[in-house]
Amino acid sequence: MTTYDADGITLHKVRDYVWEIPQDESEGMRAPARVLASETLLDEISDDMSLQQLKNATHLPGIQKYALAMPDAHQGYGFPVGGVGATDAENGCISPGAVGFDINCGVRMMKTNLRYEDVRGREEELVEALFENVPTGLGAGGIFEGSVADVNRILQGGVEWALAEDWAVPEDLAHCEDEGKRPDAEPSKVPEEAKQRGRKQVGSLGSGNHFLEVQRVTDVFREDVAREFGLVEDQVVVLIHCGSRGLGHQTCQDYVRDIEKRHSGFVDQLPDRDLAAAPAGSQLAEDYYGAMCACINFAWVNRQLIMHRTRQVFEDVFDRDWEAMEMDLLYDVAHNIAKKEVHEVNGKEKELFVHRKGATRAFPAGRPELPAAYRDVGQPVIIPGSMGAGSYVLRGGENSLSETFGSTAHGAGRTMSRTQAKQDYWGGDVQTDLREQQHVYVKAQSGATIAEEAPGVYKDVDEVVRVSDALGIGDKVARTFPVCNIKG
């Protein structure tokens, strides 16, 4: 048997791109763990704490089948980014650390009918107009600023609120995961302080790896699926990557603390306090789930307002109505989320909390959750790469339901810490190189953010996507390359 030794953790090769850490009950593992990666990616994944964190995740009560690391996995808070963990929704647990601090950090892609030649030569103008109109960075305010009562309406209604306030058209809802609204949202369970922070953050990009990028489609791999998605070579598209800002962060933080306090016995059984989980059925598990669903709605509204503002910017720059430019939403996918979903486990349908932290839902054709537009083809999966490498659109793969609880990767995944990146790169140089060598126009609030997000700090997104495609969990449909990018 082929094995891979990673500093005290031995993985057994199950088949190409599938590696397993066998269950050791004496250690308290309640299931095996699996890493979906090529050996190249495994070399990078085993370089940080992510394999130990993945092993720790198998200790979560009620964990089903195996804890999973996607090809882009790297270490996170308690639970790896690029991790998937499904727990029994009745007798298991829910873990905020396995969702992530940025609840419903995610990405949406908006199409246009513009061609690359329509924007080439106007990058500077476009990037300036976007930077002027879309709030970026910390403390920049939001496109919409309201009262706590407004925040409550957003938390409850999701994109339905945006539609009622003329920040959306009905087609936007029809092209968003869950139609842009988690019905399980309980705004009353979101901490007051989180709502206060959220008041001024509705329609704001934030900082770190969040960005808005105009891109062009460079490659189409599956013509039939691309046609269904409305994607063609040379088409201009817009990618928006951001989350629930301080509101989601505060909510996660408060619930982790509460869980550690009120379920200390339960948490003490786990190998890492940062994995803190509330037992399914407990009041706190219910409260966290309701609050998290509300934060999910907030993040969808956040991306919706940014997208709608982008339509207005394009109207100004290109002097045409956005409808005439066919600026329609392709899809919006969550990257940090836990959801009640029904999956088959040992031949039986079971309701699970599927934690996807830095992982994308990748449902194939036929799943009832999919919107009408994609029910017969499979959902679009959007995987941002780096500013120098481009991004991918995939289609939920047939094998995802049996292999990954309907999930695949979410990005390139970092290989270098932010601190290290700022030592190795200078923002101004990265910006100049991108412009002169790759014709990519970047504008950011802070040079440090550009350094932190230098293309060199990321894994090879082509390799991540190649593995997803080979495993049949997410099929390659199209590739894009940046035109211009704004960030915090």
Added chain:
DNA sequence: ATGTCC
């Protein structure tokens, strides 16, 4: 990721 320290 994040009013990058309650």
